[in-house]
Amino acid sequence: MRDFDAIEAEAEAEPGGEPEAGIEAEAYEIEADEAEAGLRADSPGEERDRDKLSVSAPKTWATGAPAVVHALRYALGQTSPKRTALTLLNINQAKGFDCPGCAWPEPPAGQRHRNEYCENGAKHISDEATSRRVTAEFFRRYSVDELSRKSDRWLNQQGRLTEPMVLREGAEHYEPIGWDEALDLLARELRALDHPDEALFYTSGRLANEPAFLLQLFARAFGTNNLPDCSNMCHESSGSALNETLGIGKGSVSLDDLYDADLVFVVGQNPGTNHPRMLSALEETKRRGGRVVAVNPLPEAGLLRFKHPQKARGVIGRGTDIADQFLQIRPGGDLALFQALNLLLVEAEDKEPGTVLDREFIDAHTTGYDAFADHIRTTSWDDVLRATGLSRDEMEQVHARVLESRSVIVCWAMGLTQHKHGVPTIREVVNFLLLRGNIGRPGAGVCPVRGHSNVQGDRTMGIWERVPQPFLDRLGREFRFTAPTAHGLDSVDSIRAMRDGRARLFVGVAGNFVRATPDSAATERALRNCRLTAHISTKLNRSHAVCGRTALILPTLGRSDRDVQTGGEQFMTVEDSMSEVHTTRGRLAPASPHLLSEVSIISRLARRVLGEKPDIPWEEFEADYDTVRDRIARVVDGFEDFNARVRRPGGFRLPNPVNSKVFRTPSGKAVFTANDFTLLEAPEGHLVLQTLRSHDQWNTIPYAMDDRYRGIKGSRHIVMVNPADLAALGFADGTLVDLVSVWSDGSERRADGFRVVGYPTPPGSAAAYYPETNVLVPLDSVADISNTPTSKSVIVRLERAAEREPV
Numbered sequence: 001m002r003d004f005d006a007i008e009a010e011a012e013a014e015p016g017g018e019p020e021a022g023i024e025a026e027a028y029e030i031e032a033d034e035a036e037a038g039l040r041a042d043s044p045g046e047e048r049d050r051d052k053l054s055v056s057a058p059k060t061w062a063t064g065a066p067a068v069v070h071a072l073r074y075a076l077g078q079t080s081p082k083r084t085a086l087t088l089l090n091i092n093q094a095k096g097f098d099c100p101g102c103a104w105p106e107p108p109a110g111q112r113h114r115n116e117y118c119e120n121g122a123k124h125i126s127d128e129a130t131s132r133r134v135t136a137e138f139f140r141r142y143s144v145d146e147l148s149r150k151s152d153r154w155l156n157q158q159g160r161l162t163e164p165m166v167l168r169e170g171a172e173h174y175e176p177i178g179w180d181e182a183l184d185l186l187a188r189e190l191r192a193l194d195h196p197d198e199a200l201f202y203t204s205g206r207l208a209n210e211p212a213f214l215l216q217l218f219a220r221a222f223g224t225n226n227l228p229d230c231s232n233m234c235h236e237s238s239g240s241a242l243n244e245t246l247g248i249g250k251g252s253v254s255l256d257d258l259y260d261a262d263l264v265f266v267v268g269q270n271p272g273t274n275h276p277r278m279l280s281a282l283e284e285t286k287r288r289g290g291r292v293v294a295v296n297p298l299p300e301a302g303l304l305r306f307k308h309p310q311k312a313r314g315v316i317g318r319g320t321d322i323a324d325q326f327l328q329i330r331p332g333g334d335l336a337l338f339q340a341l342n343l344l345l346v347e348a349e350d351k352e353p354g355t356v357l358d359r360e361f362i363d364a365h366t367t368g369y370d371a372f373a374d375h376i377r378t379t380s381w382d383d384v385l386r387a388t389g390l391s392r393d394e395m396e397q398v399h400a401r402v403l404e405s406r407s408v409i410v411c412w413a414m415g416l417t418q419h420k421h422g423v424p425t426i427r428e429v430v431n432f433l434l435l436r437g438n439i440g441r442p443g444a445g446v447c448p449v450r451g452h453s454n455v456q457g458d459r460t461m462g463i464w465e466r467v468p469q470p471f472l473d474r475l476g477r478e479f480r481f482t483a484p485t486a487h488g489l490d491s492v493d494s495i496r497a498m499r500d501g502r503a504r505l506f507v508g509v510a511g512n513f514v515r516a517t518p519d520s521a522a523t524e525r526a527l528r529n530c531r532l533t534a535h536i537s538t539k540l541n542r543s544h545a546v547c548g549r550t551a552l553i554l555p556t557l558g559r560s561d562r563d564v565q566t567g568g569e570q571f572m573t574v575e576d577s578m579s580e581v582h583t584t585r586g587r588l589a590p591a592s593p594h595l596l597s598e599v600s601i602i603s604r605l606a607r608r609v610l611g612e613k614p615d616i617p618w619e620e621f622e623a624d625y626d627t628v629r630d631r632i633a634r635v636v637d638g639f640e641d642f643n644a645r646v647r648r649p650g651g652f653r654l655p656n657p658v659n660s661k662v663f664r665t666p667s668g669k670a671v672f673t674a675n676d677f678t679l680l681e682a683p684e685g686h687l688v689l690q691t692l693r694s695h696d697q698w699n700t701i702p703y704a705m706d707d708r709y710r711g712i713k714g715s716r717h718i719v720m721v722n723p724a725d726l727a728a729l730g731f732a733d734g735t736l737v738d739l740v741s742v743w744s745d746g747s748e749r750r751a752d753g754f755r756v757v758g759y760p761t762p763p764g765s766a767a768a769y770y771p772e773t774n775v776l777v778p779l780d781s782v783a784d785i786s787n788t789p790t791s792k793s794v795i796v797r798l799e800r801a802a803e804r805e806p807v
């Protein structure tokens with residue numbers, strides 16, 4: 001195991017061709033033996049793919065020619081060369097479909113590359129466009145119990161769902177059911193509830209705007225705001241902090257802002273894997289003279305260097321250095337870091353008044369500065385150094401860069417949001433930007449980088465358990481009903497409600513609730529407690545196997561499938577991370593003739609549940625999605641003339657009032673906040689574990705067992721630990737351990753059979769993959785205010801697997 005500097009030095013020495021080969025030297029391989037395989041079989045519902053771990057040093061660059069080869073290999077493993085070509089040529093093109101991967105925006109319509117997608121986008125779309133099929137015969141062969149013991153990867157690899165299936169109470173197998181009967185059954189169960197609040201309607205950000213709008217309309221007309229979504233586990237902390245301080249829970253920057261920024265912070269984010277085309281944007285920022293500061297506990301490949309796959313120099317050359325400065329921060333240290341930067345700014349202003357802060361902006365457009373400044377002056381450097389693990393010198397260097405920069409952007413993702421203090425941390429980021437007027441002017445602003453391709457659009461459409469009252473009023477006026485005003489349940493509270501019997505019916509539209517949520521064992525018990533669970537899905541996942549007493553699988557069209565209704569061929573719309581709204585149109589023959597679109601399923605269900613009242617034209621909606629967009633135009637801010645504007649190439653950008661210095665806060669101004677310092681430290685003998693994504697997965701779905709950039713191959717059951725901690729704890733590289741999480745109420749949770757891998761993560765911290773380690777995250781361990789599970793800070797200890805009592 002070498003440290004980060006040594007790896008970087010070695011990469012520097014390479015002639016630019018194939019650094020991967022040079023770094024392989026220290027590789028080692030471990031194959032699981034039979035005895036160990038037996039030991040590991042008891043973690044809930046897990047059928048381990050046979051592990052063959054091999055480890056090499058982490059890569060120091062991302063996305064060159066090998067990335068393209070990997071994407072094609074995955075695509076061709078799923079379907080024919082012809083379908084692969086058709087699929088890839090339509091991703092992210094103005095008349096094609098939106099990549100179902102992340103929410104990174106495309107360049108304007110005229111400026112797109114013919115291959116405007118990344119390696120991972122190609123994998124995500126191939127995974128949907130696969131030629132493999134799950135048929136009725138498949139469900140005859142495997143009982144639900146057997147399916148519940150298969151791995152996430154195996155379930156996904158079985159292919160696209162093809163016809164509606166039902167698991168009747170007491171039965172062991174799913175069996176085919178007609179659409180009418182399936183929807184009648186679901187409608188009957190919904191109507192039989194004592195109260196609409198006993199139903200939950202979960203969504204994930206794969207859902208496009210039109211079905212999202214109809215789903216929330218249906219739920220509210222039915223009588224509940226129980227609309228938990230994946231956002232609750234994702235950027236909820238960003239929404240909470242930004243709504244409070246800036247009056248809108250979205251990012252403020254465009255791609256052009258990013259290109260033009262003098263300084264961009266990339267905090268708590270692994271773009272090389274999770275938002276790969278962000279690296280092309282950062283390359284452009286750098287080309288124009290901008291600088292990048294990366295803040296992360298891990299030296300992620302994409303943060304360090306990038307090779308553009310669509311440019312000759314990217315394929316053969318050394319690539320572009322992305323981070324001018326890399327701050328290897330301790331997990332949870334970001335609040336302290338930004339407080340330190342803010343202290344340095346306030347002190348610099350004290351020394352030379354009128355030269356550092358944007359007093360004009362602060363006076364005209366903000367409130368709370370004085371209380372903030374008094375509070376920030378109490379910041380203790382001892383605390384900051386301890387919390388961040390950084391040196392004062394490193395922070396002074398960043399401070400100097402800030403002073404040199406007229407325009408600054410801060411980008412962030414799960415490394416900030418999924419911590420107990422995620423909300424105050426993001427509030428402190430806002431303070432940092434407000435101090436120098438870096439909000440509401442070109443090249444500056446907040447950039448929470450969204451996950452799912454339409455997670456931001458779903459929120460805009462009203463998928464939110466706490467949607468503001470004015471939205472409910474407009475919705476009710478448009479469709480002549482009174483929407484329920486009480487807030488609904490978010491994801492964590494939904495689990496509690498199912499556990500306690502307060503919620504009895506779960507409908508999931510896209511997503512994989514059982515695997516995305518924390519505390520897997522408790523969540524599975526909660527789902528099994530339901531009278532009925534129903535999932536509108538494209539592919540098989542664990543939520544279909546860990547289900548209510550009666551269960552429905554309602555298979556649906558994916559993004560890439562052609563969608564023809566009685567009104568003709570339809571398209572849908574999505575909103576990306578930078579508020580650009582544009583069309584997405586499926587181009588491939590649907591995976592099966594029995595699939596219905598999400599719009600059809602929701603409309604037909606709603607008609608059955610609600611009857612003629614209120615007066616909502618569900619049949620019209622199903623026949624022609626333009627009629628849905630006409631209603632969106634009347635209910636949702638910024639969508640005037642929606643049908644016409646979205647048909648223009650590239651669509652349109654939703655206005656963000658912040659960019660006109662309009663802040664929809666109670667005071668009408670942006671708000672400085674005073675945030676309390678917190679130290680995240682594990683007790684003696686324990687580590688702070690973060691659960692993150694490998695390079696080869698889409699959220700709860702692993703595609704392969706590799707994490708190429710981190711040099712890990714053949715196994716996902718690994719835990720990355722600092723070599724010094726391994727030595728202190730007495731573990732050698734490759735030791736098989738169980739992870740045990742400890743929670744304040746004394747309870748313990750286990751995930752068994754993980755190999756330790758020495759890795760340059762800061763002392764006292766560790767990293768392992770989601771969703772295999774979700775079982776370790778206590779349900780009650782959530783971020784203050786946003787209620788987001790603390791997936792990036794779980795206190796664990798490692799136990800040698802052999803030390804465990806025989807079972």
Ligand SMILES: Nc1nc2c(c(=O)[nH]1)N[C@H]1C(S)=C(S)[C@@H](COP(=O)(O)OP(=O)(O)OC[C@H]3O[C@@H](n4cnc5c(=O)[nH]c(N)nc54)[C@H](O)[C@@H]3O)O[C@H]1N2
Binds near residue numbers: 103269274330414
């Ligand atoms: N290929 C692929 N792309 C994806 C996804 C996928 O699963 N696969 N998922 C999509 C979704 S829904 C989302 S939300 C995004 C997620 O995108 P990311 O947020 O990049 O995802 P994670 O893998 O959770 O990585 C979190 C990063 O934060 C760092 N980190 C952890 N704790 C801290 C901390 O305390 N401080 C700082 N500064 N950094 C920290 C980790 O080391 C890691 O680099 O990606 C989207 N894109």
Ligand SMILES: Nc1nc2c(c(=O)[nH]1)N[C@H]1C(S)=C(S)[C@@H](COP(=O)(O)OP(=O)(O)OC[C@H]3O[C@@H](n4cnc5c(=O)[nH]c(N)nc54)[C@H](O)[C@@H]3O)O[C@H]1N2
Binds near residue numbers: 207451517559699773
């Ligand atoms: N420990 C830990 N837990 C986490 C996280 C973490 O970092 N650590 N990250 C959290 C985050 S950021 C998120 S966003 C959530 C993700 O949570 P989810 O969004 O719930 O999970 P996905 O894995 O994206 O869901 C995949 C399933 O969606 C269905 N699907 C795919 N495309 C479509 C479609 O077009 N239509 C329909 N109807 N169905 C479709 C398929 O059946 C597929 O199996 O997980 C959260 N959980």
Ligand code: SF4
Binds near residue numbers: 275
């Ligand atoms: S960057 Fe995101 S949206 Fe773009 S192609 Fe890659 S996965 Fe798809």
Ligand SMILES: [Mo]
Binds near residue numbers: 230235450452
């Ligand atoms: Mo996410």
